[in-house]
Amino acid sequence: MTAALAPHDATAAPVAETILAVNNIEVVYDHVILVLKGVSLTVPKGGIVALLGANGAGKTTTLKAISNLLHAERGEVTKGTVEFDGQRVDRLTPNDLVRRGCIQVMEGRHCFGHLTIEENLLTGAFTRRDGNAAIRRDMEMIYDYFPRLRQRKGSIAGYTSGGEQQMCAIGRAMMSRPKMILLDEPSMGLAPQVVEEIFEIVRTLNQKEGVSFLLAEQNTNIALRYATYGYILETGRVVMDGAADALRENEDVKEFYLGVAGADRKSFREVKSYKRRKRWLA
Amino acid sequence: MFYREAGQYKTSYAADMAIFPIRQDRIGIAVILLIAFVIIPVFGNQFFLSSVMIPTLVFSLAAIGLNILTGYTGLISLGTAAFMGVGAYACYKLTSWFPGVNILVWIIASGFVSAGVGALFGLPSLRIKGFYLVVATLAAQFFLQWCFVRIPWLVNYNTSGAIEVPERTLFGVVITGANATPTARYLVLLSVVAALTWFASNLVHGRVGRAWMAVRDMDIAAELMGIRLLTTKLLAFAVSSFYCGVAGALMVFLWYGSAEPEVFVINQSFLVLFMVIIGGLGSLIGSFMGAALIYMLPIVLRMLPAALGLPIASATVEHLQFIIVGALIIVFLIAEPHGLARLWQTGKQKLRIWPFPY
Amino acid sequence: MRAPGGKDGLVAGDVLLAVDNVSLSFGGVKAITEVSFDIRKGEIRAIIGPNGAGKTSMLNVINGFYHPQQGRITYKGATRQKMRPYVAASQGISRTFQNVALFKGMSTLDNIMAGRTLKMQGSFFWQLFRHGPAMREEIEHRRKVEEIIDFLEIQAIRKTPVGKLPYGLQKRVELGRALAMEPDLLLLDEPMAGMNLEEKEDMSRFILDVNNQYGTTIALIEHDIGVVMDLSDRIVVLEYGRKIADGTPDQVKSDQKVIDAYLGVSH
Amino acid sequence: MLYALFVDPWVQMGQAPDLLVQTLWEGLVSGVLYALIALGFVLIFKASGVFNFAQGIMVVFSALTLVGLHEMGVPAFLALGLAVAVMFVLAVAVERVVLRPLVNQPDIILFMATFGITYVLIGLGELIFGGNPKRMIADELYLPKGAIDLKILGGFVSLQKIDIAAAVIAAVMIAALAFFFQKTRIGRALRAVADSHKAALSVGISLNQIWAIVWFTAGIVALVTGIMWGARSEVSFSLQVIALKALPVLILGGFTSVPGAIVGGLIIGIGEKLGEFYWGPLVGGGIESWLAYGIALAFLLFRPQGLFGEKIIERI
Amino acid sequence: ATIGQAAAQEGIYVPLFTYRTGPFAGSGIPIADGMRDYLTMLNERDGGIGGVKIVLDECETGYDTKKGLECYDAVKGKKPVVVNPWSTGITLPLIPKASVDKIPILSMAYGLSASARGDIFPWVFNPPDTYWDGLGIILRYIGQQEGGLEKLKGKKIGYIYFDGGFGKEPIPLFEQLAKDFGFDLKLYPVAPGDMQNQSSQWLSVRRDRPDFMVMYGWGAMNPTAIKEAAKINYPMEKFVSIWWPGEDDIRGTDGAKGFKMINWHGIGTDYPALKDIQKFVVDKGLSKANKDKVGELLYNRGVYNSLLIAEGIAQAQKITGKKAVDGADVRRGLENLNLDEARLKELGLAGFTGTLKLTCDNHNGHRPAFIQQWDGAKWVKITDPIEPMPDKVKPLLDAAAQDYAEKNPGWPKRSEPCDKAS
Numbered sequence A: 001m002t003a004a005l006a007p008h009d010a011t012a013a014p015v016a017e018t019i020l021a022v023n024n025i026e027v028v029y030d031h032v033i034l035v036l037k038g039v040s041l042t043v044p045k046g047g048i049v050a051l052l053g054a055n056g057a058g059k060t061t062t063l064k065a066i067s068n069l070l071h072a073e074r075g076e077v078t079k080g081t082v083e084f085d086g087q088r089v090d091r092l093t094p095n096d097l098v099r100r101g102c103i104q105v106m107e108g109r110h111c112f113g114h115l116t117i118e119e120n121l122l123t124g125a126f127t128r129r130d131g132n133a134a135i136r137r138d139m140e141m142i143y144d145y146f147p148r149l150r151q152r153k154g155s156i157a158g159y160t161s162g163g164e165q166q167m168c169a170i171g172r173a174m175m176s177r178p179k180m181i182l183l184d185e186p187s188m189g190l191a192p193q194v195v196e197e198i199f200e201i202v203r204t205l206n207q208k209e210g211v212s213f214l215l216a217e218q219n220t221n222i223a224l225r226y227a228t229y230g231y232i233l234e235t236g237r238v239v240m241d242g243a244a245d246a247l248r249e250n251e252d253v254k255e256f257y258l259g260v261a262g263a264d265r266k267s268f269r270e271v272k273s274y275k276r277r278k279r280w281l282a
Numbered sequence B: 001m002f003y004r005e006a007g008q009y010k011t012s013y014a015a016d017m018a019i020f021p022i023r024q025d026r027i028g029i030a031v032i033l034l035i036a037f038v039i040i041p042v043f044g045n046q047f048f049l050s051s052v053m054i055p056t057l058v059f060s061l062a063a064i065g066l067n068i069l070t071g072y073t074g075l076i077s078l079g080t081a082a083f084m085g086v087g088a089y090a091c092y093k094l095t096s097w098f099p100g101v102n103i104l105v106w107i108i109a110s111g112f113v114s115a116g117v118g119a120l121f122g123l124p125s126l127r128i129k130g131f132y133l134v135v136a137t138l139a140a141q142f143f144l145q146w147c148f149v150r151i152p153w154l155v156n157y158n159t160s161g162a163i164e165v166p167e168r169t170l171f172g173v174v175i176t177g178a179n180a181t182p183t184a185r186y187l188v189l190l191s192v193v194a195a196l197t198w199f200a201s202n203l204v205h206g207r208v209g210r211a212w213m214a215v216r217d218m219d220i221a222a223e224l225m226g227i228r229l230l231t232t233k234l235l236a237f238a239v240s241s242f243y244c245g246v247a248g249a250l251m252v253f254l255w256y257g258s259a260e261p262e263v264f265v266i267n268q269s270f271l272v273l274f275m276v277i278i279g280g281l282g283s284l285i286g287s288f289m290g291a292a293l294i295y296m297l298p299i300v301l302r303m304l305p306a307a308l309g310l311p312i313a314s315a316t317v318e319h320l321q322f323i324i325v326g327a328l329i330i331v332f333l334i335a336e337p338h339g340l341a342r343l344w345q346t347g348k349q350k351l352r353i354w355p356f357p358y
Numbered sequence C: 001m002r003a004p005g006g007k008d009g010l011v012a013g014d015v016l017l018a019v020d021n022v023s024l025s026f027g028g029v030k031a032i033t034e035v036s037f038d039i040r041k042g043e044i045r046a047i048i049g050p051n052g053a054g055k056t057s058m059l060n061v062i063n064g065f066y067h068p069q070q071g072r073i074t075y076k077g078a079t080r081q082k083m084r085p086y087v088a089a090s091q092g093i094s095r096t097f098q099n100v101a102l103f104k105g106m107s108t109l110d111n112i113m114a115g116r117t118l119k120m121q122g123s124f125f126w127q128l129f130r131h132g133p134a135m136r137e138e139i140e141h142r143r144k145v146e147e148i149i150d151f152l153e154i155q156a157i158r159k160t161p162v163g164k165l166p167y168g169l170q171k172r173v174e175l176g177r178a179l180a181m182e183p184d185l186l187l188l189d190e191p192m193a194g195m196n197l198e199e200k201e202d203m204s205r206f207i208l209d210v211n212n213q214y215g216t217t218i219a220l221i222e223h224d225i226g227v228v229m230d231l232s233d234r235i236v237v238l239e240y241g242r243k244i245a246d247g248t249p250d251q252v253k254s255d256q257k258v259i260d261a262y263l264g265v266s267h
Numbered sequence D: 001m002l003y004a005l006f007v008d009p010w011v012q013m014g015q016a017p018d019l020l021v022q023t024l025w026e027g028l029v030s031g032v033l034y035a036l037i038a039l040g041f042v043l044i045f046k047a048s049g050v051f052n053f054a055q056g057i058m059v060v061f062s063a064l065t066l067v068g069l070h071e072m073g074v075p076a077f078l079a080l081g082l083a084v085a086v087m088f089v090l091a092v093a094v095e096r097v098v099l100r101p102l103v104n105q106p107d108i109i110l111f112m113a114t115f116g117i118t119y120v121l122i123g124l125g126e127l128i129f130g131g132n133p134k135r136m137i138a139d140e141l142y143l144p145k146g147a148i149d150l151k152i153l154g155g156f157v158s159l160q161k162i163d164i165a166a167a168v169i170a171a172v173m174i175a176a177l178a179f180f181f182q183k184t185r186i187g188r189a190l191r192a193v194a195d196s197h198k199a200a201l202s203v204g205i206s207l208n209q210i211w212a213i214v215w216f217t218a219g220i221v222a223l224v225t226g227i228m229w230g231a232r233s234e235v236s237f238s239l240q241v242i243a244l245k246a247l248p249v250l251i252l253g254g255f256t257s258v259p260g261a262i263v264g265g266l267i268i269g270i271g272e273k274l275g276e277f278y279w280g281p282l283v284g285g286g287i288e289s290w291l292a293y294g295i296a297l298a299f300l301l302f303r304p305q306g307l308f309g310e311k312i313i314e315r316i
Numbered sequence E: 001a002t003i004g005q006a007a008a009q010e011g012i013y014v015p016l017f018t019y020r021t022g023p024f025a026g027s028g029i030p031i032a033d034g035m036r037d038y039l040t041m042l043n044e045r046d047g048g049i050g051g052v053k054i055v056l057d058e059c060e061t062g063y064d065t066k067k068g069l070e071c072y073d074a075v076k077g078k079k080p081v082v083v084n085p086w087s088t089g090i091t092l093p094l095i096p097k098a099s100v101d102k103i104p105i106l107s108m109a110y111g112l113s114a115s116a117r118g119d120i121f122p123w124v125f126n127p128p129d130t131y132w133d134g135l136g137i138i139l140r141y142i143g144q145q146e147g148g149l150e151k152l153k154g155k156k157i158g159y160i161y162f163d164g165g166f167g168k169e170p171i172p173l174f175e176q177l178a179k180d181f182g183f184d185l186k187l188y189p190v191a192p193g194d195m196q197n198q199s200s201q202w203l204s205v206r207r208d209r210p211d212f213m214v215m216y217g218w219g220a221m222n223p224t225a226i227k228e229a230a231k232i233n234y235p236m237e238k239f240v241s242i243w244w245p246g247e248d249d250i251r252g253t254d255g256a257k258g259f260k261m262i263n264w265h266g267i268g269t270d271y272p273a274l275k276d277i278q279k280f281v282v283d284k285g286l287s288k289a290n291k292d293k294v295g296e297l298l299y300n301r302g303v304y305n306s307l308l309i310a311e312g313i314a315q316a317q318k319i320t321g322k323k324a325v326d327g328a329d330v331r332r333g334l335e336n337l338n339l340d341e342a343r344l345k346e347l348g349l350a351g352f353t354g355t356l357k358l359t360c361d362n363h364n365g366h367r368p369a370f371i372q373q374w375d376g377a378k379w380v381k382i383t384d385p386i387e388p389m390p391d392k393v394k395p396l397l398d399a400a401a402q403d404y405a406e407k408n409p410g411w412p413k414r415s416e417p418c419d420k421a422s
Ligand SMILES: Nc1ncnc2c1ncn2[C@@H]1O[C@H](COP(=O)(O)OP(=O)(O)OP(=O)(O)O)[C@@H](O)[C@H]1O
Pocket: A029, A030, A033, A035, A053, A054, A055, A056, A057, A058, A059, A060, A061, A062, A073, A107, A218, C164, C165, C166, C167, C168, C169, C194
């Protein structure tokens, strides 16, 4: 699919003030498994950037590389640099990074099973120093965003439903009042309405609070609707990037990621099997 | 040497399901067996055989036993020493009842006795999980140990209160007691260990092993797939204790030659647990590596100063040795939490893609 | 695998499973309240609803992981107060899980093989030798498993430990494991979560194939309405543990209650 | 036989109430002392999900440092201060060298690492202070000595002052720690870490800081424990054997519960003393060695997560 | 197990199994120092024994049977003339090996009591007393206190013991004697894990109020027992222990004054030989012990052990006329060991200990020993040597020895010839 595409070059990224710059990073797991083969991307201040790609493309890995959660999985960045707010951060601990205002919402809902929903949210405010009042206020805000959480606030997170946990994870991240959130598959396991809501929330935060977002998302459709810019990852390389609407118009993207929306979209029943290409086996 | 499976195609599932699918590995194993069965007995001196190889083998077997329980089924146990004890005492009783029957028979039989005991103490495992299960095994450890002290019947009322290993022969060769040469004891031990290892590896690679690992990785899912938790866990306990029991019997009959109850104290359980973890949970080869490392390392460290002609008092050496062993344990864990076995695999991995880094 | 029709003597269209006025609550939380519906043999039955509506719980009730305080479950004609996991499994109910529940330490192959444990009953004795009957059994089942692997196109990851696989592939392996049990009733909990369009299309195809090649009945939980509407024959809609609608996709799609509760503005 | 088993003990209790009271008191005291050790475990388990095998040796090591320094001529309270300092250094070192590189590893691996620590500490301790047992400097530290003999119930009950002190100190510590865990922000963070290292990292909880704090606290607890046990017998490496007694206590109380430690301690302590004293003779005594585990096991069968432990979540 | 490079040099190779580490190091260290220093002294003062240097080689066992066996295998190759395992656990497995490897075992007042029977255990020596003799002596003493053994009738005697081989061995004899003298016996076992946690045992003591307490304790068990006894204010002068407690176990324990134990050798350094140790070893900085420990109970115990080794070697040289003797010779030497007053004087140990004469049949001596009492600061000898009870012990001993031989079919008949005592 990389055919007929402008080769990726970093200058294509908006030269506006960047909050996050990833320069040509290479990631290795267990000292042997090379997963990212030189990924570069930039996120402008106050931008929403989408990171698209098939399973195993390396989206999660990229996000973890940025938030320094890799070494917890015996992975390491062997090449390249990561800059946040103009400073190199690829040697910092995740906790420093959060203090500086960059937090990640991990793929697949990692709530603290033994803590209640409310306690989960409170841990999100761990790095904050601006007093309980402020924290309370934000918690209310989050409850307003996710009414479902308010209902279940007292119950042990481990027992809440998949979606509830997902909301909890996102809310928890917001509690740290970050400058930038790395969202990994926010829509996963959420009811369509809630998905819309979450992206609305993303937009609101982005516009009201000026929070920047880098979101790894499978639901390309909606991702590109809300994002300003997008990168497409395949087996550890950026194969295409461009402004969101540009990508939305791109034929390949249409074919492989968006599908034809609206009434005349092809039913899942008539999936042609020839279209299957086992990219993840590459 | 090039370590590649390139050009080795599997034409049948049987071939693909072989335990060592890669030719180089098979050769490796052959070489190891050759060394173990021929080179070592021929060239190894007495001390090496009786104070290094024999203990290492005994502990390897125990480690395999514990590994089946902890590594494959995910049930932590601190009762290893006690189950070894059961094996030892059972074997002693049996052979003193029926001196005529070949000792090897009783060594294996004693394994079954301890399997039974093991299964019994495994019963709580259905309800109790994780570190909490440790208490069940600890109860086993201390209760059984108490029995060893308290029931003189177990040692035929010897005034010494200890097992006194009688002399037994195999094909006319003395294999237990003071007159047994280290070589003889070593070879017998080695054969038993080799055979049991083979059985173990068959088990863990087959249906049973998969059931165990399923329970380890996600017991609920396993249950919903129709794997019966209790039976699977009990089987694990039984098999594990069987191995420990045999190891215990071998330990007393082919190594110590006499054993007080103090031999089977909790520290020994810990020792075996080290070996399993350092070697690699859920890896048979790891069990050997772990046993070798944990048992030989101190010996080497103790000999080192003398060998280098350093005038260090034996006590000081002992202290230093503790420190170093402790430090090394940590270093190894950091280097590869999944144990020596994994370290070994990663090494092979690198060898495969050599000369490229990834 | 099995030919359509099948041992249980039921033919397509008969009621395979019926839950009758089932209620389940945890302390205060009412996860399910008085829900009744049935699943007919050979159909694809979707269960949808907002988060926390009780969908997963319903599956857990069906295969006996949760025990309802009230109500009855009829499966293959036998009516029970509650299912037991082992019974469910041995009676041909298998499932996949919302938060992938694979055996992380094991390879893809072993995971799927593990799915056949119920079907392997060779003696322990021969297991010790890994020869004779044991080996024969092993190989015969390995064949079956390879069929599934080919079917799901995961040959290349046969020997990889599943823990290291990306999420999407894990879901696929999990489906494989469920299929390995040759189920009569297959419960899928959000099989397409975290997949992109193309992968969803693949997954849909697998589901359809399973359904019409092997005549396996399928209960499907999914939040992607597109998929649900296209694949399922009938849909149950839950909200706050209650059933608010039940019917064909078109009926459900046009049902105002459902639109308010779940679909929101149709797209 | 049955009589001896079911009737006689109660008769005895009736006949010599003073002994019964004394037994209960002894049980209470050793219960408290067990609880102190268990407390050390609980702290670290709560805060990192690590089952810290080294707690036992930490007890010995800290006490040894105290006594050893004093032997080298350091005044008692200075030595005490130094011992505390040493425990702090130890905590930081452990965090840097052991825990940090092993973040997010399976519990059993960290469990194993604490074995490594144990070995190192044993070696160090014997190397520096020698392996011979030492007398606890109880008087120098102005710990009370002697006993209060109460003439009651037609006999006498003697309460060792040192034991009373132990009980009081333990009570205070436990109260403080319980508060710390339940109410404070750090406390919440601790529980989060225990739940999932990865997630905790992702919300910016600094594991390093947390772990250093906790290990230091555990070190202090160890020191206190060491002083108390040392005063009862002597400071020697065989003390670490006692640490094993903390296991049933721990498990009974629930790994994660501070109050659990104390309650568990009391149940075990009293249970085993009564058992040994009244029922032990029937089987030739010495049953204390396993009775504790038996008791714990019995309780677990009804509450698999221990009395106060966090519920084991079974959800799919 | 360090293999001393020393072995290479010429001389009589004497390995010393010691445990300066581990839970029992407390007793192990002084013993090790005592053994080592005496032999070193001989080397320094008279250039060894009979002009042949003694090659010392310490091997650390940590009181652990595993390591002990390892030590044995390590030294075996170097033709040791005698081994002293210093742990019953290590002794037992070595006993059968001794006759095979031709290395005599000296387990001084520990190990297998039955091995006192030289005709059945030609290679094992356990002078000067067995644990049974120890009990005999203690009971005689108690008898004296009461004014005659027959006065023990109706009395109550408590026995608190280490719940392992060594503590349990005396029980049969104890029960026997209880029958014979009509006192009743109370048993208080202390599990190895609970050595420092004896409150319930002593509660029972408080309940049963025995007239006397006998203790076979070990390591941390001793100090704890003494403390607990003081706690329930049990009369210390009625509390008698076997020979293992050392000063460290009791010093600084208030209420310990009056505690008693049996012993068979002097304490302190006012013996020429010990003076020489100070002069030739300690002062030259060749000793590991710090000065004030020299002469303490367990230190001198070590000295006594080495005294036997040295004598064994000397006798061997005398009998064989060889200078460089081997294990077999030393076995004979030990069998002809004869420490009479004259010899002791000659060795500069007059009054240090009673006489000891071993023979082919009698590898133990079953010597009298005295009782000493703690006066709050030091041990004070309070009785003359008291005879054990051979008449009571002998049958048990023989039975045990026979039993051992029978239980081990093919146990070698004594083939070693018996030298005429020279
Ligand atoms: N801990 C790990 N050890 C080894 N390999 C890993 C590990 N985690 C991920 N990988 C590999 O890295 C590659 C990228 O994984 P990653 O999770 O980043 O993909 P992804 O784009 O997030 O996929 P998905 O959309 O399913 O989340 C995959 O091939 C996976 O096998």
